[in-house]
Amino acid sequence: MKTATTFYKTPIGIAKIVGDKNGIQQVAVLDENEVDNSLLKQSVPNCLQECVIQLEEYFSGKRTQFNLTVNPKGTAFQLKVWKSLLTIKFGETCTYLAQSKKLGNPKAIRAVASANGKNPLWIIIPCHRIIGSDGSLTGYAGGIWRKKWLLELENPVKQQSLF
Incomplete structure (x- = not known):
């Protein structure tokens, strides 16, 4: 089956989306x-349009959960971790x-951390939500600054009123 690819500009880089009628692979x-x-x-292939729409909703703060058919490629252990x-x-x-x-x-x-690092579905499978035991933002293939940005998008610190 032929896969399709599209590129979508996000606030923190370009998302490369790959998939086919069986689901999003990457x-x-x-x-x-x-x-x-x-x-x-370029126009977005039909099989990838819903992924682009849902990513747009996520980045605009309108989506907290993805509802996509995914088809990541990995070992049985990696699939279990993801x-x-x-x-x-x-x-x-x-x-x-x-x-x-x-x-x-x-x-x-270590094996779990390694599998997280090989997660092919950035944001969709939220490996950015995994942190170190000491609370540190460790191990993110997209860069620690992106992990921090995503976590802040998902859980912005609310300024408390003094009165």
């Missing part, structure tokens, strides 16, 4: 200098250790 983030501007002007990421709600975080425990093997923390 959403990767690229720096703007990595993408020819002409690719941003599926567990889908249980972390919008605005919440989880540690690598807690994720490993949820998967039934606290000693697999």
Whole structure:
């Protein structure tokens, strides 16, 4: 089956979206200098249109959960790890250790972290919601600044009124 690709400009880089009628296989983030501007002007293939719409809604603060058919490629272990990421709600975080425990093997923390790092569906499968046990923003393939930006989008600090 032939896959389709489109590029979509987000506030924190260019999303490269790949998929077919069986689902979205990849959403990767690229720096703007990595993408020819002409690719941003191409029409979005039908099988990718809903993904672009939902990403637009997410970035505009109108969407807290994705409702897409996904078809990521990975090992059985990676798929299990990625599926567990889908249980972390919008605005919440989880540690690598807690994720490993949820998967039934606290000693697999490095393998879980490695699988998170290979997540092919940026934002859709929310690996940005995994943080270090000490609360640090560690290990994000898209760059720590993007992880921080996404977490702030999902859980903005509300200024408390003094009165």
